[in-house]
Amino acid sequence: xxxxxxxxxxxxxxxxxxxxxxxxxxxxxxxxxxVEGKSLLDRQLAVLxxxxxxxxxxxxxxxxEMLKRDGISLHLNPRYYETNMVWTLFCAEPSLEGGAxxxxxxxxxxRQALQALLAAPGDIAVTIDLDWEVYWxxxxxxxxxxxxxxxxxxxxxxLEIGQKPKSLAEIEGQYMGLIKxxxxxxxxxxxxxxxxxxxxxxRGKPPEKAYMTDLLQAMIDLGYRLDSVxxxxxxxxxxTVSDLESEVTRARLSEIESGL
Numbered sequence: 001x002x003x004x005x006x007x008x009x010x011x012x013x014x015x016x017x018x019x020x021x022x023x024x025x026x027x028x029x030x031x032x033x034x035v036e037g038k039s040l041l042d043r044q045l046a047v048l049x050x051x052x053x054x055x056x057x058x059x060x061x062x063x064x065e066m067l068k069r070d071g072i073s074l075h076l077n078p079r080y081y082e083t084n085m086v087w088t089l090f091c092a093e094p095s096l097e098g099g100a101x102x103x104x105x106x107x108x109x110x111r112q113a114l115q116a117l118l119a120a121p122g123d124i125a126v127t128i129d130l131d132w133e134v135y136w137x138x139x140x141x142x143x144x145x146x147x148x149x150x151x152x153x154x155x156x157x158x159l160e161i162g163q164k165p166k167s168l169a170e171i172e173g174q175y176m177g178l179i180k181x182x183x184x185x186x187x188x189x190x191x192x193x194x195x196x197x198x199x200x201x202x203r204g205k206p207p208e209k210a211y212m213t214d215l216l217q218a219m220i221d222l223g224y225r226l227d228s229v230x231x232x233x234x235x236x237x238x239x240t241v242s243d244l245e246s247e248v249t250r251a252r253l254s255e256i257e258s259g260l
Contacts, residue, residue: 162213
């Protein structure tokens with residue numbers, strides 16, 4: 001088991017247009033939307049820096065020129081307007097070599113969540129929030145809105161992820177958009193992607209349209225082990241205008257910042 005990333009590095013997926021955040025994303029990428037004067041990207045980079053994760057690759061698309069920063073490599077998904085997360089990731093495929101953290105650009109997580117992920121054994125480790133329901137109820141009238149299934153084995157292995165739930169019982173935790181791949185895990189992920197691309201289908205979708213959870217579930221279906229890294233809260237997703245303007249978002253971000 002290759003459970004260590006020799007030199008921690010992060011790949012941040014930040015190519016999307018953020019249409020559900022308009023008008024705030026009319027002039028900037030989603031990850032540069034600010035809460036109390038500080039962008040989501042800057043907040044995430046500050047957390048990564050606490051654990052010396054300073055090698056960062058950003059994958060941009062929409063208004064990508066605004067993502068240029070000293071010391072950070074910028075990769076482009078020129079088809080950002082018609083593709084999803086998996087395609088964006090593989091626009092920077094060489095960055096996966098040796099393993100990496102995969103992070104969504106519209107999330108911020110606590111230092112404690114990052115520490116738990118970095119310490120997790122296993123070649124593919126996926127952070128999940130056990131206290132997701134409280135957070136989802138604060139964001140949606142119906143907690144099943146925008147939630148996804150997540151089923152676990154007794155030993156923490158993920159059995160199902162990313163499907164549309166019919167009941168709360170199908171959600172044992174919520175996927176956060178934060179993954180750790182060892183060198184072996186990264187090779188396995190790449191192999192499944194390329195095999196699916198050759199077939200023209202990733203769980204019934206064109207690879208260009210696949211979500212990250214589609215790729216993770218495809219790996220589970222093929223017998224690869226994905227380990228959950230459970231946390232309780234300590235993260236924020238800013239996906240909509242109501243998220244951005246929410247006092248819950250501000251409170252959770254303040255708590256994250258106080259722990260740095």
